[in-house]
Amino acid sequence: MAVFPDFLIVGAPKCATTSLAHYLGEHEKIFIPTEGEPHFYTYVAEERPHWGVGSVEDYVRLFEDADSEQLYGEKSTWYLYSSTAAEQIQKYAPDTKCIALLRQPVDRAYSHWSFRIQNDWETLGFREAIAAEQERIENGAFWGTHYMHAGRYHEQLLRFYDRLGPEQVLVLWFEDLARDSAAVVREALSFLGLAPNDSSGTDEAHNTTTLPRSQMLNRLRRSPLIRRVAHAFPDTIRVLCRKVYQRLNMAERPSLDPNVRAELTARLAPDIKRLQRLLDEDLSHWIE
Template sequence: MAEPPRVNFLIAGVQKGGTTALFDYLGDFPDIALSQVKEVHFFDDEGQDWSRPDYAAYHARFPDPAGRPCGEATPIYAYWPQSLARVAAYNPHMRLILMLRDPVQRAWSHWRMEYARGAETQPFAWCVRHGRQRLFEAEPWGHHRAYSYVERGFYGEQVARALELFPREQVLILRSEDLRAAPAPALAAVRDFLGLPPAPAPAPRAVHVGSEFDYGSQLTAVDEDLLRDIYKGDDARLQMLCGVSFR
């Protein structure tokens, strides 16, 4: 490595889990250095030569931290294969923040985002049933950036992977519902996790509120029951690992 790690914390997951709100709130603290853009997408970049990664190019996306905790928020890192292993190779002392949201609501929100931007044309009910087969035609096998509505909700699997690579004290688990309902305690937890003293919390605000759109689909009770059943075992694993459950 040409230079020591500049980045020492990541909001590494999950997509549609409140990471934009957390990044936005952290930007109000002058004693935290953030990337120039929210999602840098370095450790999930399959075009990078991972035998000789260009960390200088990564560091160029950040201001001089001047002794401050320095981080970014790319929520695919917790899901994308090899991303967290690449993070550990870059900085084994990295602190990871995982923002988790009810996986059924997360899947529904993810689908709406992809449908609204035209990446998805199929209805939600089809996507969470037959559409999962599309991931086995993707590269890397079994993963997809857009169609992973169900797969990104396996939080127990993602937390287990993180804890295989990093000590438990380097991983902070937050619920997006808690950040939305009461930002101050959640932000206090983040500051403590980053080794910073208490500070007045920014005023609560709505961040990244979606616009009205005709999705042509609804999240039905049948769809929700299906997904709850799919996630049942993984949720039990999540609860065992970190005490968080969405049952």
């Protein structure tokens, strides 16, 4: 009989889900596989993201090294945005608990755009990418370009509430994790029925976003030729070169223009207000 995970970190992208998964994974009673984001529950119905684990056998194999007394969990940040993931979770493992991390949606969009620029996956400026978003969606572009749509959390959470019930969904806040990560981890552990683990470290952020000073150098680093050359060297040399590159070419992401932020926030304000009512949570600081 296939054993599916007890809990999922379902998103949203660029809301510190990697950090939360790392913190929870340090608990002795939790097992989270290290093999990226499986996205099994999106893959089985929508076949995207394209890197998803595509079979039940491969999915449950991710947890075969877990201790029988541990809770199994995994992080796939597009589950929340997916129109079918909640339905598939209900189908395969209806008792699964889901943890969602949410962030002010325009800040989330800007961070996501920056992340794609960092990885040379985006060629447009932020304003241009937002302007092109609807056309990209209509043309079937990958979810990663759905910058504003991915921040419309109300409809996304409703799918999970309808399929699994609100009692199986914990909503946490990026801002709280940034301010007091230990408290947020304690809340997540309580939701999972576990006591805090004193050995868990919550000081280090994971998968943070920077921007390249030189996009040309960034593209060169990611070219097939450089990748082939890099694999000729031992891991220690590659790690050292990566650290040197980060120091020389990657800079802290500049703040988003406040006027742009206010303009885009106004467009998302109706959804934020619906989210407030759904969660009975004051989100006026997201709109102000």
